[in-house]
Amino acid sequence: MSGREESGEMAIDLEAIYQQAVELKDYIETLQKTLAEVLDSIESVKSSKNAIDELGKQNQEYLLLGDRKGNIMFRVSNIGNTKVIVHLGMQYFVEVDPQTAKRLLDDKEKELTDYSKALQNELAKSVEAYNQLAQVLSAIQAQAQKGG
Known part of the structure; x- marks a missing residue:
């Protein structure tokens, strides 16, 4: 048995913990970007439903x-509300009546939500x-600074 094992200390692969934290941070950033896109899509669907309400x-x-x-923008008046x-x-x-369109958009909004x-x-x-890994790394760093 090594001296560490005899004294009850556990060998920690610092590089593996650090690499795991880096990968987790990248994953978190990807999740945040995806979430922002989904929230933007939800707002777009809501805006589309409001536009249908304004038609006619x-x-x-x-x-x-x-x-x-x-x-470029076009001025438009007298838009019919028979199909969207x-x-x-x-x-x-698909071209449908406004009520069907709102139902489809409601379904899409629910799916996105x-x-x-x-x-x-x-x-x-x-x-x-990630926070747990950061705490472990901080504890290791503090221990190393104490000379432990």
């Missing part, structure tokens, strides 16, 4: 964005694990 109101003028960044086109995912779209909650739970677990 009398004497109303709209500004329609020609692209995502607003490089909804993105189903991938490259699929559920995914957001799962991401938040995974993020919380990962942050907790």
Whole structure:
């Protein structure tokens, strides 16, 4: 038996703990980015539902964005509310009445919200694990500074 094993000390692979902390930190950053994208998608769906509610109101003028960044806009009035086109995912779209569109968007919002909650739970677990590793590394560093 080695001297450490006889005295009850345990050998710790500091490099492995550090590497695990680095990988966990990268994973946390990926989760945070994904969560931000999902939350942005939820807001986009809510905005789409609000737009459907505004359709067909009398004497109303709209500004329609020609692209995502607003490089071009069109003034539009008297938009009919009989049909709207909804993105189903991938490259699929469907033309439906506004009520059906809202139901589809409600389903999409629920799916995104559920995914957001799962991401938040995974993020919380990962942050907790990272904090535990950070505490272990801090304790090792403090012990090393004491000359232990």
